[in-house]
Amino acid sequence: MQTIEKFSPGQKKSTGLDDVLLNSYPATTEGNILYYIAVIFSLFQVGIASHLIEITSQLQLSTHVGFLCFLCFPLVAALKNKQTTYKVAAWTLALLSVAVAVYQIVEYEALIIRSGKPTSLDVIFGFIALFVIFSATFVMIGPALPIICGIFLLYCIFGNYLPGILQHRGYDLQQIIEHITYGTEGIYGIPTYVSSTFIFLFILFGSFLERAGVIKLFTDVSLGLVGHKLGGPAKVSIISSSLMGTISGSGVANVVTTGQFTIPLMKKFGYSPAFAGGVESTSSMGGQIMPPVMGAVAFIMAETLEIQYYEVVKAAIIPAILYYLSAFWMVHLEAGRKNLVGLPKDSLPSALQAIKSKWYLIIPLIVLVFLLFNGYTPLYSGTIGLFLTTFLILGTAVAQGFSNNFIRYVFWIFLGIAASGFFQFGNQAVAIILAILILWNLFKAGGRVTLLNCRDALAEGAKAALPVGIACSVVGVIIGTLTLTGAASTVAQVIIEIGDKSLFLSLFLTMIMCLILGMGIPTIPNYIITSAVAGPALFELGIPLIVSHMFVFYFGILADLTPPVALACFAAAPIAKESGFKISLQAVRVALAGFLIPYMAVYSPALMLQGYDGENLGLFILSFLYILGKVIIAILFLGAAVIGYMQRNLSAFERIFCATIACFLIAALPITDEIAAGLIAIYFLVGWFKKRKKIQSQ
Numbered sequence: 212m213q214t215i216e217k218f219s220p221g222q223k224k225s226t227g228l229d230d231v232l233l234n235s236y237p238a239t240t241e242g243n244i245l246y247y248i249a250v251i252f253s254l255f256q257v258g259i260a261s262h263l264i265e266i267t268s269q270l271q272l273s274t275h276v277g278f279l280c281f282l283c284f285p286l287v288a289a290l291k292n293k294q295t296t297y298k299v300a301a302w303t304l305a306l307l308s309v310a311v312a313v314y315q316i317v318e319y320e321a322l323i324i325r326s327g328k329p330t331s332l333d334v335i336f337g338f339i340a341l342f343v344i345f346s347a348t349f350v351m352i353g354p355a356l357p358i359i360c361g362i363f364l365l366y367c368i369f370g371n372y373l374p375g376i377l378q379h380r381g382y383d384l385q386q387i388i389e390h391i392t393y394g395t396e397g398i399y400g401i402p403t404y405v406s407s408t409f410i411f412l413f414i415l416f417g418s419f420l421e422r423a424g425v426i427k428l429f430t431d432v433s434l435g436l437v438g439h440k441l442g443g444p445a446k447v448s449i450i451s452s453s454l455m456g457t458i459s460g461s462g463v464a465n466v467v468t469t470g471q472f473t474i475p476l477m478k479k480f481g482y483s484p485a486f487a488g489g490v491e492s493t494s495s496m497g498g499q500i501m502p503p504v505m506g507a508v509a510f511i512m513a514e515t516l517e518i519q520y521y522e523v524v525k526a527a528i529i530p531a532i533l534y535y536l537s538a539f540w541m542v543h544l545e546a547g548r549k550n551l552v553g554l555p556k557d558s559l560p561s562a563l564q565a566i567k568s569k570w571y572l573i574i575p576l577i578v579l580v581f582l583l584f585n586g587y588t589p590l591y592s593g594t595i596g597l598f599l600t601t602f603l604i605l606g607t608a609v610a611q612g613f614s615n616n617f618i619r620y621v622f623w624i625f626l627g628i629a630a631s632g633f634f635q636f637g638n639q640a641v642a643i644i645l646a647i648l649i650l651w652n653l654f655k656a657g658g659r660v661t662l663l664n665c666r667d668a669l670a671e672g673a674k675a676a677l678p679v680g681i682a683c684s685v686v687g688v689i690i691g692t693l694t695l696t697g698a699a700s701t702v703a704q705v706i707i708e709i710g711d712k713s714l715f716l717s718l719f720l721t722m723i724m725c726l727i728l729g730m731g732i733p734t735i736p737n738y739i740i741t742s743a744v745a746g747p748a749l750f751e752l753g754i755p756l757i758v759s760h761m762f763v764f765y766f767g768i769l770a771d772l773t774p775p776v777a778l779a780c781f782a783a784a785p786i787a788k789e790s791g792f793k794i795s796l797q798a799v800r801v802a803l804a805g806f807l808i809p810y811m812a813v814y815s816p817a818l819m820l821q822g823y824d825g826e827n828l829g830l831f832i833l834s835f836l837y838i839l840g841k842v843i844i845a846i847l848f849l850g851a852a853v854i855g856y857m858q859r860n861l862s863a864f865e866r867i868f869c870a871t872i873a874c875f876l877i878a879a880l881p882i883t884d885e886i887a888a889g890l891i892a893i894y895f896l897v898g899w900f901k902k903r904k905k906i907q908s909q
Contacts, residue, residue, distance in 0.1 A: 236670065237289045241298075245286050249673035250666060252278040256411045256673075260594045263642065270316055272399040275407035276340075277312025279680045280347045281305045282673065287350050304346055311340045322393060329389045337392035341688070344398055348685040351678050356736055359728070360685050363692040364391075370696060379696040390695050397691035401514050402683035402739060409510035410679055412593040415672035416504070419600040420575065422668045423607075426468055428569045429454040434554070435562025442546025443553030444480045445487070446539060448473035449494045453535045456498020457576065463678070465495035466782040474786045481551045488787035489797025492779040493538050496768050496802075499734060500531040503580045507679050508738045508764050510589060515742070516756060520589045526757050526819040529839070530765060530808050537804035537846045541854060548856035575599040595633055598641045601665065602630055605648040608661035679735065686736035693743050706748035714752055718762070718813060721745040722806075725766035726773055737767040749813075758816050765809040772798040804850040807877055811842050814879035818842065841876050841884070844891070849873035858898070868894060 236246040255278070258264035259271055266274075284301035293301070314336045315322070322333065329337070341364075348357045364387075366373075371381030382390075391397035420426075433450040437443055451469045470491040477487035499506030502524040509527065513520045545551070575596045582592035606626050613619045632640040652658030692698065709717050724745065728737045741763045749759035771779055774795040781791035812818040815838035823831045851857035852870035861869070872894065875887035 234290050236286075236674075239289070241285065241289050245282060245289065246670050248278075248282055249670040252282060252673045253411075253415060253669035256407065257415070257594075257597070260408065260412045260590055260597075261642065267319070268404065269395075269399065270319060272403050272407055273312045273315035275411075275680070276344070276398065276403060276684050277308050278673075279677060279684065280308030280343050283347045283351055283677050283681060284308075286674070286677075304343055307339055308343045308347075311336055311343065326393075327389075329385055329393070333393070334385055334388050337388040340392045340398065341388070344681070344685050347681050351681050356682065356685060359736075359740075360688040363689045366698070367391075367692045367696060370698075377698075379698070382695060387695070391688055391691035394691070396687070396694045398684045398687035400687045400690050402511055402686055402690070402735065403680075405507065405510045405514055406676075406680040406683035409589050409593065410507040410683070411672075411676045412590065412597065413504050414676045414679070415669070416575075416579075416593055416597045416600065418668045418672035418675065419597060419604065419665070420572075421468065422664050423572055423600055423604050424569065425572050426451075426455065428565055428572050430469070430472060431560040431565035431569075432562045434559045435565060437553075438559045439553040439556035441553060442542050442551050444473065444477040445482060445490050445542035445546065445551075448477060448487075448491050449535055449539050449542065452491065452494030453497060453501055456495070456501035457504060463495070463778050463782045465498045466491055466779050467786075470495065470783055470786050474783060478787070480554070481549060482545075483797075484787040484789035485793040485797045486545065486801075488780060488783035488789055488794035489799075489801050490538070490542055491787075492772055492777070492783050492794060492798040493801040494535070496734075496771055496779050497531065497534045497538070499768050500527045500534060500765065502528050502531065503576070503583055506768075507683070507735050508767065511683075511735070511739065512742075512757075512760050512764065513589070516760065518757070519586070521584050521586075522757065524583065526761050526821060529818055529820065530761070530812060533808050533842055533846065534765075534802075534805045536843070537808070537850065538801055540846060540850045541801045541804060544850055544854040544856045547858075548854060548860065572603065575603065595641065598633075598645060599630060601645060602626060602648065604665060605645075605652055605658075605661060608658050609648065609651050609655065611657070612655055682735050686739050689736070689740055690743065704748075706745055707751050714813075715810075717749065717752060718810060721749065721763065722766050722809075725763060726770045728767075728770060734764075734767040734771050737770055738764050741767065754813055755816050755821050758812060758819055758821055761819060762809045762813055769799075769802055769806065772802055774799075800853060803853050804846045807845045807849060807873060808842060810877050811838060811845070811879070814877075815841075844887075845873045845876040848876075848891075848894075859901075865894075 236242040236249075255264065255274070259266075282305075284305045285298065288298045288301035318333075325333075345357045345360070348360070366377075367382065367387050368384065370377065370379045372378075393399075429451045430447070433447040433454065437446040437450060440446060448469070451473060452465055455465050455469050470488075474484075474487045474491050477490065478484055482490070499508060505524065505527060509523045510520065513523050578599055579592050579596040582595060583589065606623065610619045610622055613622065626644070629644050630641065632644075649662065652662050706717050706720065709720065721741065725737060725741050728740060738760075742760050745763060746756070746759050749762065750756045754762075771777060772795055774780075774792050777791065777795035777798065780795040780798050783794055784791035787794060808818075815834070816822045817831065817835040818838045820835070822834075847857075848869040851861060852866045852873065855861050855866055857869070868890070872887050872890045875883045875890065
């Protein structure tokens with residue numbers, strides 16, 4: 212078995228999540244068993260996505276959750292090298308998760324018939340399901356998310372004893388267990404459905420692209436473009452992470468791939484370990500809003516709002532670019548303040564040459580974008596993208612066996628024509644081509660190594676999907692509680708009442724809610740909780756629904772950078788050899804200018820390409836360009852205020868002055884833009900006088 216070790220044995224680990232994402236399967240009998248379980252899990256999910264396996268949605272979800280927990284417990288125990296007693300407990304919990312899945316499969320029709328009247332055995336298995344999923348979340352992610360979900364579950368049970376608006380009518384335990392563990396609004400709800408389809412598939416897609424060599428292509432392009440500029444290493448981190456974000460959609464996975472190269476590079480050229488880790492974490496988290504793949508939340512949003520996925524992509528594209536622009540600006544200012552020079556240009560790869568030699572690696576991404584924007588479902592598009600990536604990997608191994616370039620060209624042309632047959636004949640044609648390539652490699656010298664790499668990609672993809680899948684499952688407890696008790700409407704009413712007096716205050720409270728939740732839980736449950744509570748309320752205040760959900764989504768990403776529990780920062784900690792807490796403080800500093808973007812999008816939805824009614828296109832374009840210009844100027848001045856530098860070191864008063872300009876640009880009230888314009892003129896006029904005075908004094 213071939214494995215890729217992403218971490219040297221002597222380095223320090225920071226969290227259980229890092230153990231899973233950074234390390235390969237143990238080279239033991241137990242590790243081999245878990246490895247092949249992961250491969251089977253991935254093959255099952257690919258079979259579901261390509262419709263080679265046809266089962267009902269409920270059976271698919273129960274099997275998906277069963278696989279997640281079955282792999283989670285023993286894998287974490289093995290990677291942490293726990294004692295035998297712990298491992299026995301881990302395998303016991305794993306087998307219990309299988310028992311729950313088997314019970315759902317065997318009793319599937321009977322459970323439908325007796326819906327609303329669960330038997331004692333139904334309740335017992337429902338309780339086991341809850342216990343297993345809470346335990347898996349604790350083991351994989353930590354205590355914060357299970358505690359929050361547990362509070363919601365306790366509210367479901369005892370909320371009828373609470374005073375005032377928090378009180379509900381009360382529900383018996385059987386009803387609660389059935390609603391959360393057997394219904395479609397609990398642990399087998401929309402988040403788990405999205406995890407078992409889109410999320411898993413796109414994580415696997417990223418895993419195969421990594422094997423194909425896309426990461427090296429992105430890194431070479433980034434180095435060639437900005438490596439020699441002021442603060443080049445940090446700018447390389449931002450560009451490579453943004454490119455990687457187009458395919459991975461996972462902040463933590465992005466950190467542990469591109470961060471292996473960019474963080475040591477930044478440290479070598481003068482950036483502090485904390486700042487280097489913060490830049491990589493900030494850049495990596497932005498991958499969740501970087502189209503076309505984006506993050507898991509984007510798929511959940513599309514399902515929740517019942518809109519096409521490309522509508523989410525359309526709303527996200529400009530904020531994503533602005534997010535990376537703000538991070539780029541911050542590291543540029545930091546480099547200017549510390550005079551951190553770039554890399555020698557003659558030692559860097561050529562971006563143009565890298566694209567010329569490896570351009571074909573982005574074909575699956577281009578096809579993916581084409582399919583998504585032509586009305587195909589993300590599941591179908593992702594399946595085709597995955598198959599095309601596999602064609603590239605297997606086809607490259609086959610083509611290397613041809614000594615004649617003409618034969619190679621003919622082979623690739625024929626393979627491309629055959630692959631395009633999916634438009635006419637569907638996934639079956641793709642599956643036939645894949646089978647031929649696998650057999651060809653099986654009997655070809657060196658081909659088996661390529662097949663082993665593909666098998667490794669299946670195993671690594673399943674491992675990378677564990678934290679996301681388990682988070683999606685357990686957060687169903689919160690959704691089940693909100694739908695059963697109606698608590699979401701109560702909180703929403705409070706937000707609406709505040710918003711009637713001050714929209715900004717409602718937005719600010721929603722942001723604080725996201726950031727507080729982000730101190731302990733990942734982006735997915737953060738978004739689900741806050742969108743369920745605040746999304747409808749913001750819509751009632753006149754904000755377009757997709758804009759309100761993007762507002763929550765955006766701050767859910769920024770929340771993943773906030774201390775004390777910032778998963779991306781703690782993933783960067785062992786690479787940077789610095790405290791995850793210190794890295795998270797720097798990450799917030801780097802991302803701070805990006806906090807402006809969602810506010811300005813709420814006041815001007817044109818920033819998310821919303822509000823066009825099919826008429827007055829020219830007026831819409833002017834509106835878009837105006838708000839875009841405002842955001843860019845606000846980012847420039849807030850960045851200067853945070854870093855304390857813009858062409859020169861700024862005094863405390865000048866930093867406050869810059870922050871004031873940014874605030875006036877955000878406000879979107881009568882004459883605030885005019886005041887901001889006046890303050891900008893004053894700032895540059897004072898700067899011109901200072902520069903002139905300095906020249907005269909010399």
